[in-house]
Amino acid sequence: MPPQPWPAPRAGAPLRAEVTVPGSKSLTNRYLLLAALAEGPCVVINPLQSRDSQLMLAALQELGSTVEHIADWEGTGAPAVRITPLPSLTQSPEHSAGQASDPASGQDSGQASDQASGHASSEAASPREHSIDCGLAGTVMRFLPAVAALTGARVRFDGDPAARVRPMGPVLQALRDLGVEVSGAGTAQPGDVDYPGDADHLPFTVHARTGITGDAVTMDASASSQFISGMLLTAARMPRGLTLRHAGASVPSLEHVEMTCKVLAEVGVEVSSPAQHTWKVEPGAIPSFTVRVEPDLSNAGPFLCAAAAIGGEVSLRGWPKHSTQIGRRWTELLPAFGAEVLEEAETDSTVTLRVRGGSLRSPGTVDGTAELTPTVAALAALCEEPTRFTSVAHLRGHETDRIAALVTEIRRLGGQAEETEDGFTVLAPVTHGGLVRSYADHRMATFGAVLGLVIDSVEVEDIACTAKTMPDFPQLWAGLLESSSAAHI
Ligand SMILES: O=C(O)C1=C[C@@H](OP(=O)(O)O)[C@@H](O)[C@H](O)C1
Numbered sequence: 001m002p003p004q005p006w007p008a009p010r011a012g013a014p015l016r017a018e019v020t021v022p023g024s025k026s027l028t029n030r031y032l033l034l035a036a037l038a039e040g041p042c043v044v045i046n047p048l049q050s051r052d053s054q055l056m057l058a059a060l061q062e063l064g065s066t067v068e069h070i071a072d073w074e075g076t077g078a079p080a081v082r083i084t085p086l087p088s089l090t091q092s093p094e095h096s097a098g099q100a101s102d103p104a105s106g107q108d109s110g111q112a113s114d115q116a117s118g119h120a121s122s123e124a125a126s127p128r129e130h131s132i133d134c135g136l137a138g139t140v141m142r143f144l145p146a147v148a149a150l151t152g153a154r155v156r157f158d159g160d161p162a163a164r165v166r167p168m169g170p171v172l173q174a175l176r177d178l179g180v181e182v183s184g185a186g187t188a189q190p191g192d193v194d195y196p197g198d199a200d201h202l203p204f205t206v207h208a209r210t211g212i213t214g215d216a217v218t219m220d221a222s223a224s225s226q227f228i229s230g231m232l233l234t235a236a237r238m239p240r241g242l243t244l245r246h247a248g249a250s251v252p253s254l255e256h257v258e259m260t261c262k263v264l265a266e267v268g269v270e271v272s273s274p275a276q277h278t279w280k281v282e283p284g285a286i287p288s289f290t291v292r293v294e295p296d297l298s299n300a301g302p303f304l305c306a307a308a309a310i311g312g313e314v315s316l317r318g319w320p321k322h323s324t325q326i327g328r329r330w331t332e333l334l335p336a337f338g339a340e341v342l343e344e345a346e347t348d349s350t351v352t353l354r355v356r357g358g359s360l361r362s363p364g365t366v367d368g369t370a371e372l373t374p375t376v377a378a379l380a381a382l383c384e385e386p387t388r389f390t391s392v393a394h395l396r397g398h399e400t401d402r403i404a405a406l407v408t409e410i411r412r413l414g415g416q417a418e419e420t421e422d423g424f425t426v427l428a429p430v431t432h433g434g435l436v437r438s439y440a441d442h443r444m445a446t447f448g449a450v451l452g453l454v455i456d457s458v459e460v461e462d463i464a465c466t467a468k469t470m471p472d473f474p475q476l477w478a479g480l481l482e483s484s485s486a487a488h489i
């Protein structure tokens with residue numbers, strides 16, 4: 001029996017709460033991946049602990065990294081994770097020729113050693129085989145194929161049914177262009193539900209029999225910025241580095257590519273952008289590093305929007321003064337919807353962000369809101385005036401087709417909305433409660449939670465899907481309301 005829908009709590013009065021959100025998904029999964037490519041063990045402090053980061057850790061372990069969870073990093077109270085690099089990349093060819101061990105089976109294999117120099121030996125008698133579950137995580141399915149290619153092993157990727165329709169083609173073609181064998185289909189049958197039946201979606205198998213032989217690729221990343229990030233993150237460990245050029249319509253969510261470049265530079269990788277839409281990563285070792293993950297500013301969104309939607313004040317400590325996260329845009333988006341945003345000095349690098357609800361109003365148009373869109377759409381669906389969402393066509397390839405999902409769910413609750421060429425328009429606000437469907441999409445579930453603060457009797461299907469990036473969402477949301485009611489006593 002499917003679990004009961006989650007009754008979204010209705011706020012009876014203006015909010016007054018201080019919230020803390022877990023670490024950033026995008027930063028956590030970048031640091032975890034880079035730790036596996038580094039010269040020695042690395043420590044990631046305050047990592048996100050959610051389905052997407054667990055899938056990343058499990059995949060790196062499958063490829064041979066070890067992972068140690070630390071409950072309290074050096075008495076700071078912060079959790080951390082220590083990762084050892086992939087053995088197939090750290091063994092020197094001289095040392096390990098013919099004796100590299102298979103991390104999965106404990107069997108010997110001669111392949112990994114040669115791969116350290118980017119040239120795998122010809123196929124060993126029994127090539128190592130690995131299997132990676134991507135779940136529904138874009139950062140796993142788009143970032144790890146290039147890592148898999150570095151190991152020289154045969155690595156099969158698959159994921160949730162909804163993951164099998166997410167675009168993958170440009171990453172797989174880029175790997176093919178660099179000399180890597182990529183085969184599609186795996187064990188899925190054309191008759192399977194959601195099986196697209198080609199070699200450009202999950203499931204697929206990556207096998208770099210002769211290593212990565214190229215050093216330049218051109219790809220169309222208009223369907224996802226993750227295609228670019230996925231190649232750049234691994235590029236320093238490719239034999240000659242990588243020059244990557246985007247050719248096509250605009251790159252969505254360029255902020256995430258900036259984040260990739262900033263993170264690479266932070267851990268000592270030489271990365272530049274010699275021309276517009278071109279990035280160059282120099283080959284080289286990645287020194288061991290210790291980093292701290294910022295709070296997830298996208299996941300802060302529903303909590304901050306709660307104040308804008310119902311009134312009162314929600315504050316969030318530890319807001320980074322400078323961040324590459326797209327969620328930094330809340331400081332402009334929330335005032336555009338009528339809320340007041342105040343920054344209070346905290347430390348050299350952080351402020352306390354206070355959001356005070358004013359009178360909710362639409363800015364008319366919001367552009368390129370990328371992964372923030374479902375949360376912004378909840379505010380838009382509570383405004384009397386229409387809101388146009390532009391430059392978000394690529395949301396059709398997110399956890400679900402978010403354009404179709406948002407339009408459908410807004411209409412289901414009595415609002416008016418329509419799809420447009422590059423996004424959608426919310427024409428009239430929701431008028432009544434009902435069941436909000438999640439489509440296995442964490443941000444559709446939190447979209448329903450924001451609406452439920454204001455509208456009676458909203459229920460959210462499959463609230464558990466918020467575990468993708470925020471396993472404690474229901475508790476954190478309840479805490480938002482409990483501390484607010486305590487403040488009113
Ligand atoms: O690199 C990343 O960490 C992400 C990039 C973006 O992907 P798209 O460019 O596909 O939107 C974003 O939506 C996703 O949530 C995370």
Ligand SMILES: C=C(OP(=O)(O)O)C(=O)O
Nearest residue numbers: 136137138139371398399
């Ligand atoms: C698009 C998202 O996720 P993913 O990393 O799976 O692409 C998201 O979190 O909104």
